[in-house]
Amino acid sequence: MPGAKGAHHALNVDGVSKAFFHRRRETRVLDNVSLTVEPQEFVSIVGPSGCGKSTLFHIIGGLELPDAGTVNMGGKNVTGQRGEISYMPQQPALFPWRTIEDNVLLAGELKGEPKAEARAAARHWLDKVGLGGFERAYPHMLSGGMQQRAAFLRALLAPQELMLLDEPFSALDALTREQMQRWLLELWEENRRSVLFITHNIEEALLLSSRIYVFSGRPGSVLHIVDVPFPRPRRGELTDSLEFLQLRRELSEWMREEQARTTR
Ligand SMILES: Nc1ncnc2c1ncn2[C@@H]1O[C@H](COP(=O)(O)OP(=O)(O)O)[C@@H](O)[C@H]1O
Ligand SMILES: [Mg+2]
Helix, strand or coil: CCCCCCCCCEEEEEEEEEEEECCCCCEEEEEEEEEEEECEEECCCCCCCCCHHHHHHHHHHHCCCEEEEEEEEEEEECCCCCCEEECCCCCCCCCCCCCCCHHHHHHHHHHHCCHHHHCCCCHHHHCCCHHHHHHHHHHHHHEEEEHHHHHHHHHHHCCCCCEEEEECCCCCCCCHHHHHHHHHHHHHHCCCCEEEEEECHHHHHHHCCEEEEEEECCCCCCEEEEEEECCCCCCHHHCCCCEEEHHHHHHHHHHHHHHHHHHH
């Protein structure tokens, strides 16, 4: 379904395959992967560890070239081009020598925004995500969850239309993770961006996404596409509903089968 920005997909990955060579041995990592993200849509990829999810993100971000297939954004072929997306990597990559505010400001600097305006926006958002008072702190002074929120803000305030989030909560303890999921859900529902989100947490994917691509084990390919039917705004209670639990069970079953198949 075309979104508000016209008939183009925010992202269209078309038939992407990739192999790596190491000491003449070929590892096939991605096999004919196609997926789309519409403008202002939240889409997730779930798949077993090592199935090529981060590699796909690197390809979308132009850091790696695919062996076959294309990456298109807003109707343009951007395969191999950098700078088209905002990217939040698996580890919160904040610059340790910059304050939290200056880390978040980086997005505005890249956009070429006037400093005062960018600073005002950063302050506003830092407050909103519970980091008010930490503007002048350095990353090491913050908890993992707070660092992730700052890294997320930096990605959110970046000029690119599409955000890629690579397992942003994987390093957090269970409770913080749950808080962060709800925080992200609320923030995104208020400020919709086009998001492609990687996780291997099924509950997280179901809570946040409009659509989920379930990947096979390596070489990663699209096994199932799930349209997540829950209306928005979604609230935490959703995860206790019967429909949610049924869908979760179904996805878990697929993942288990896939794990069993690939470890045989
Ligand atoms: N630059 C690279 N060179 C060689 N092998 C790589 C490279 N990047 C990733 N791989 C391999 O590709 C496979 C998929 O890795 P990755 O994309 O990180 O999976 P995931 O993010 O799904 O856990 C792994 O076997 C990994 O060792
Ligand atoms: Mg990864």
